[in-house]
Amino acid sequence: MFVIGTSGHVDHGKSTLIQALTGIDPDRLKEEKERGMTIDLGFAWMTLDSGVEVSIIDVPGHERFVNNMLAGIGGIDIALLVIAADESIMPQTKEHFEILNLLNVKNSIVVLTKIDQVEAEWINMVQEEVKEFISKSPMENSPIYPVSAITGEGIPALLNGIDNYLKNVTARKNLMKPRMSIDRSFTVVGFGTVVTGTLIEGSLKVGDSVRVLPSGITSRIRGLQTHKESQVEVFPGTRVAVNLSGVEHNTIRRGDLLLTSDLVSNTTAIDAQLKVLEDCPQNIRHNMFVTLHVGSSESIARLRLLNDDLLSPGQYGWVQLKLENPLPIFKGDYFVVRSNMNTLGGGIVLGINAKRHSRGDKITIDSLSSLMFGEPEDIILQSLNLTKNYDINNLLEETQIELKSLSDSITKLLNNGLIVSTSKNINYALLFTLSDWNDICGKITRIISEYHQEFPMRIGVAIEQLKSKSLLNNDISIAVINNFVERGIILIESSFVKLAGFNPCLSERDKQIASYFIQSLRDSPYNPPFDETIHTEILGFLVMEKQILKISENMYFDYNVYLKIVDVVREHLHANEKLTVAKFRDLFSTTRKYALACLEYMDTQQITKRVEDYRILR
Numbered sequence: 185m186f187v188i189g190t191s192g193h194v195d196h197g198k199s200t201l202i203q204a205l206t207g208i209d210p211d212r213l214k215e216e217k218e219r220g221m222t223i224d225l226g227f228a229w230m231t232l233d234s235g236v237e238v239s240i241i242d243v244p245g246h247e248r249f250v251n252n253m254l255a256g257i258g259g260i261d262i263a264l265l266v267i268a269a270d271e272s273i274m275p276q277t278k279e280h281f282e283i284l285n286l287l288n289v290k291n292s293i294v295v296l297t298k299i300d301q302v303e304a305e306w307i308n309m310v311q312e313e314v315k316e317f318i319s320k321s322p323m324e325n326s327p328i329y330p331v332s333a334i335t336g337e338g339i340p341a342l343l344n345g346i347d348n349y350l351k352n353v354t355a356r357k358n359l360m361k362p363r364m365s366i367d368r369s370f371t372v373v374g375f376g377t378v379v380t381g382t383l384i385e386g387s388l389k390v391g392d393s394v395r396v397l398p399s400g401i402t403s404r405i406r407g408l409q410t411h412k413e414s415q416v417e418v419f420p421g422t423r424v425a426v427n428l429s430g431v432e433h434n435t436i437r438r439g440d441l442l443l444t445s446d447l448v449s450n451t452t453a454i455d456a457q458l459k460v461l462e463d464c465p466q467n468i469r470h471n472m473f474v475t476l477h478v479g480s481s482e483s484i485a486r487l488r489l490l491n492d493d494l495l496s497p498g499q500y501g502w503v504q505l506k507l508e509n510p511l512p513i514f515k516g517d518y519f520v521v522r523s524n525m526n527t528l529g530g531g532i533v534l535g536i537n538a539k540r541h542s543r544g545d546k547i548t549i550d551s552l553s554s555l556m557f558g559e560p561e562d563i564i565l566q567s568l569n570l571t572k573n574y575d576i577n578n579l580l581e582e583t584q585i586e587l588k589s590l591s592d593s594i595t596k597l598l599n600n601g602l603i604v605s606t607s608k609n610i611n612y613a614l615l616f617t618l619s620d621w622n623d624i625c626g627k628i629t630r631i632i633s634e635y636h637q638e639f640p641m642r643i644g645v646a647i648e649q650l651k652s653k654s655l656l657n658n659d660i661s662i663a664v665i666n667n668f669v670e671r672g673i674i675l676i677e678s679s680f681v682k683l684a685g686f687n688p689c690l691s692e693r694d695k696q697i698a699s700y701f702i703q704s705l706r707d708s709p710y711n712p713p714f715d716e717t718i719h720t721e722i723l724g725f726l727v728m729e730k731q732i733l734k735i736s737e738n739m740y741f742d743y744n745v746y747l748k749i750v751d752v753v754r755e756h757l758h759a760n761e762k763l764t765v766a767k768f769r770d771l772f773s774t775t776r777k778y779a780l781a782c783l784e785y786m787d788t789q790q791i792t793k794r795v796e797d798y799r800i801l802r
Contacts (some may be wrong), residue, residue: 187259263291289322363384365384365479378426381423390406449512485508487503534552603615698718723740754801
């Protein structure tokens with residue numbers, strides 16, 4: 185299915201042409217029918233002889249309604265530039281023509297209407313004038329069809345021409361990221377809220393959960409229609425009516441975006457390349473306010489020039505647009521800027537959620553230039569440089585590169601050693617530029633190494649502490665740590681991380697202190713001293729090495745002595761079934777304090793179990 189949009193000056197017969205092609209009057213509003221002038225977007229559809237289904241969006245031609253025209257023209261596959269033969273090229277012909285070029289509408293057909301009102305010689309003259317008008321533009325090779333919507337002359341040839349033209353138009357690819365710019369929201373009795381728009385880059389199914397941005401409203405799809413026919417699923421390049429559940433229609437407005445992905449959010453600033461129209465009535469000044477049109481949305485924005493003091497008509501420039509209100513905008517979207525009912529220019533979005541840049545900053549300009557003109561590999565590298573980390577889904581959204589091409593380019597960059605993947609399977613990996621990866625690796629190893637130096641008697645740094653010290657987000661920390669483990673750089677023991685080859689150790693002086701302490705425990709095995717002063721780091725090392733055992737606060741036993749105690753307790757309970765605190769005291773010639781502490785510790789180790797005032801085996 186394809187979407188065709190009309191364009192052209194007011195009263196050049198766009199709506200009448202659509203009715204002649206489809207049998208549907210696209211004018212919906214009472215005042216449109218009364219005045220004979222299109223005010224808002226109109227819609228129609230048809231099935232061509234080849235079986236191809238086509239949706240048609242009719243736009244207003246009057247200069248006062250160019251904003252409405254912009255709301256409908258963004259998602260079309262082919263434009264019909266309508267020019268009345270009796271008037272030829274007029275002001276809004278030129279403006280709509282420029283808008284189509286700014287929005288990168290590559291496919292177009294020129295239709296000369298009202299040929300029944302002029303002589304053949306005049307038609308030929310207008311055709312030559314139109315050819316000259318579209319020369320040296322993306323529309324240069326567009327076919328021209330003279331027609332009369334009143335008499336029907338030329339209509340069959342135009343229909344056949346559209347059919348043949350569409351055979352060479354590539355259908356929109358399903359990038360699995362459904363989004364639809366909403367151009368209407370209304371209520372249908374018995375069904376509730378319905379929104380319409382052109383679906384791009386993904387499919388929608390009945391039952392899908394969806395969001396509406398910028399508001400963040402969530403809903404579920406109750407029903408789908410195309411051309412008044414119910415559908416279970418709809419695909420990219422389709423005019424769609426979506427029935428939403430649990431949403432009031434007045435909470436959704438033209439310009440909102442319907443989508444299914446949770447990855448997308450609103451942005452308040454975009455980086456872009458701007459082309460100023462050659463017949464722009466004014467220079468573009470730094471910090472001027474403009475009306476920004478993206479998709480079906482319209483918003484006030486402050487336009488910052490990044491490398492110029494002003495842009496003159498016909499010039500290109502790098503700009504940042506600071507939005508008055510947050511909007512969901514995608515990298516790769518085309519936009520138009522207007523002011524005082526004049527179209528100033530437009531261009532392509534190169535970055536979203538943009539930070540404020542210093543004017544004239546070479547790094548910023550080089551980065552934007554690479555994003556604009558670079559090969560896919562350049563664009564990927566720039567995206568990774570700007571955002572520091574990405575998985576393939578983020579890159580797919582950020583770069584707007586088709587999935588197969590994106591995967592191939594990532595593989596090429598990996599093979600050339602320019603980027604690093606945390607996993608052999610790039611579909612589940614995080615990707616970094618080589619310099620960023622080296623920085624992260626250096627930071628992680630430095631933190632662990634410094635920890636070993638500060639605490640040489642500890643097994644290593646706790647994983648959570650390492651993640652906190654690195655200041656990396658959780659996903660990156662986990663991916664890097666797992667990658668280091670796979671490569672044998674680090675080892676993980678009991679939730680602690682250490683560098684491969686590191687083993688906790690004592691200094692010669694600390695060894696003497698530890699030896700003295702252990703001997704003092706062995707000298708009085710069942711009544712070990714309480715008053716020995718020893719550094720907690722040495723104690724922790726001896727516990728870790730299973731040379732001593734911490735029974736309770738400030739109470740330590742020689743580890744082998746403790747094992748002997750356990751053997752004696754088990755032997756006694758196998759023979760007698762019960763063990764009191766007093767009997768434990770007598771067995772080991774110790775005090776009640778030591779006896780009670782040992783039994784409570786053995787309870788925690790699931791060796792014994794307290795029942796009333798005695799112990800039994802677990």
